[in-house]
Amino acid sequence: MQVGREALSTSVTDTAVLSDELKTYLDEEKVYATVATVGPNGHPHLTVVWIKREGDELLFSTTVSRQQAKNLVRDPRITVMVNPPQRPFLYAEIRGKASTTPDPERALPDEMSLKYTGKPYREFNPASVNDSERVVIRITPTKVTGRL
Numbered sequence: 658m659q660v661g662r663e664a665l666s667t668s669v670t671d672t673a674v675l676s677d678e679l680k681t682y683l684d685e686e687k688v689y690a691t692v693a694t695v696g697p698n699g700h701p702h703l704t705v706v707w708i709k710r711e712g713d714e715l716l717f718s719t720t721v722s723r724q725q726a727k728n729l730v731r732d733p734r735i736t737v738m739v740n741p742p743q744r745p746f747l748y749a750e751i752r753g754k755a756s757t758t759p760d761p762e763r764a765l766p767d768e769m770s771l772k773y774t775g776k777p778y779r780e781f782n783p784a785s786v787n788d789s790e791r792v793v794i795r796i797t798p799t800k801v802t803g804r805l
Contacts, residue, residue, distance in 0.1 A: 673798035675713050679749045679805050682741065683710040687773050692717065693736040694728035694755075702728055707769040708737065715751060715796040718765040722789040729755045735796055739805060749803040753796045760791045 675683075682688065690708040693701045704725050706717040715737055719726045729735060737751040760766075763778065766785070770778035779785055 673713065673751075673753065673801055675710070675751070675798070675801060676749070676805065679739065679801075679803075680710060682739070682805065683708065683715075686741070688739060688741075690715075690717070691738040691740075692725060693738070694725045695732045695734055696724070696728055697731070707773050708739070709765070709769060711795075713798060715753075715798070716765065717794050718760060718763075718769060718791055719794060720789045720791050726757065726792060726794070729757060729794060735794075737796060739803075741805070747803070747805045749801060749805040751796065751798045752800040752802075753798040756795045756797070758793045758795065760793045763791050765793050766791060 688708050689705050692704050692706050694704075696702040702724055704719075704723075706719070709716045721727075733754045733756065735753055735755040737753075738748060739751070740748040766778040770776060770781045774781045
């Protein structure tokens with residue numbers, strides 16, 4: 658099947674604003690995003706995460722002991738790929754800078770777990786009682802490309 662050139666074109670937004678379609682998708686669906694950070698040897702490190710939107714920023718939860726958190730402390734550059742499984746030719750690539758905030762109450766994983774599984778995080782993942790300190794990663798986009 659051939660697709661017209663217009664259908665495969667991408668848009669680039671230097672103002673780093675998420676499209677209305679992407680905002681709606683992030684707000685209404687259970688989005689599994691792929692997050693890329695820069696590893697200590699310069700190679701990309703990829704992780705699949707639950708993601709949340711606040712305005713034009715994206716948030717996810719992790720622990721200080723996980724590689725993506727260690728990478729972001731050393732180098733805050735990050736890329737998030739959103740690709741709806743039911744629409745494989747649509748995507749959004751969000752490049753940006755990440756900041757890390759402690760989450761001692763573990764509020765974000767609970768909120769996300771309720772959305773994605775219908776259960777509090779500790780009920781969904783009982784082993785999480787052994788997790789190291791949790792942090793919220795906040796991504797401020799600097800470039801958004803794609804067709805979503």
